[in-house]
Amino acid sequence: MTRIKAVVLSLASVALGAVVIAAAGIALAHAQPTQAPLHATDVGTSTITIDGAPRTVKHVALTIGAYPDSQFATVFGENGGAHPDWVAYSNNNLVVPKNSLVTITVNQYDGGETLNNPYFGHVIGTIDNVAWVNGQKVTRWDPDHVGHTFTMRGIPGSGRSIFVSVPIPPNDLVDVCDPAEPDSSICAPQGTGYYPKDPVVVKFSFYVGSKGVYQWNCEYPCGGTRIGQFGSAMSTYGYMSGTLTVK
């Protein structure tokens, strides 16, 4: 092998390695949630206090569900997709406009037990630090009786400081609907199971500023039997975690 050929091959190897690493980096940087985006709907304007001053801003709304089995959330495909028995939020790819008041409604069909940290029984970071459960205003929920939480924070390095955490109370009818032939007046069939016809409805609002991406997940240990119960649905994107993109 001539010296020139050796040098060219060496440089080509380095260049190829750089291209592979760059391609992997670009692919990861542009990795998007697999679910179709759920865009917020416009519900008018609202006046809220931002940095101590009243401001009228765009008001948008999102509605998602929390289900005991992912087969109830149709975004996972026919009969719940790969893991039909995993607990799931109905959508993990939420999109809202910038500088807007966002109201999220969670229709809760799942049961619940005790949080591993009672701090997440409190409503934190919403407008006035309150949420509405079936129309009732709450600032906290019994940490021994919580279904899930919606806990959202800024992406590292984005400079945004938002932190929103809301306990989602359990739907106690979920156990009633567990039998093979439950009471059809309160339970509805879905896939191979049943779930309560009437969800627990949780509403909360918060303000989002400039463009960016926030990450959210559930802080109730609902991911199976691994240590801390943060396995399966809690450790796989698309079930109990997701993003809220501000555009």
Next chain:
Amino acid sequence: MTPNDNHKNNLRQIFWIWLVITAIGVAVGIYGTPWLMPTAASNTMHLSILTMVVFTVAAAPVAALVYAVVIVALTKWRYRGEGIPPDGPPIRGNNPATSVWLVVSTLLTVFLLVWGLALLAVDNGAESKSEMTIDVTGQQWVWTFGYAGTQVHSHDLYLPVDTDVKFEVTSKDVVHGFWIVQMGIKVNANPSAITTTAVTPNRLGTFDIRCTEICGLNHAFMVTRVHVLTKKNFEHWLASQPATN
């Protein structure tokens, strides 16, 4: 030129290259290292930066000697003939070189040991004089902080400036790593156990807290902030917080 002259010439070249690289290394250690490190928000971080500077400066002449010999070997002693180069004359013993090597290595190692132990003694001493205690809880994938003697908890950490603070750190699930970047303290958060560390924040502002143990799906998002306030503002903040026990 005799072999002896050639040998002296080689040593002279190695010396000058060593001198230049050492100077560059020392300059990088003194000016580059503090620039690369985060802004210090505690005396612990000041000492960490000083340690980085001193260790870099101490390592510069050692690294420079290696580089100098490599440069001379690659440029001047390189075999340019055909085939496999012939073996050189065997070297059996060189007492001056061995003595210098052992003495310098020993002095450097002892220096690093004494420096490290002295700083550890300073760091450990900070825990015993703490004026306030913070309960730190890590869980997938959020930090929460409890302020001892109160019912207050928070997801951002608030500290009074110039106050000796002790952290009692634990985890609700897997192993996490509690790291206040600009204050130079880091300790593991282990489930069913409490680890401790301490610091005295000496700079007002907002700084970073990160998890340093890969702890699951959203480990990369397990970050939060620490706000260092004046003592008066901290008392005001603490009094304004609802009980979140």
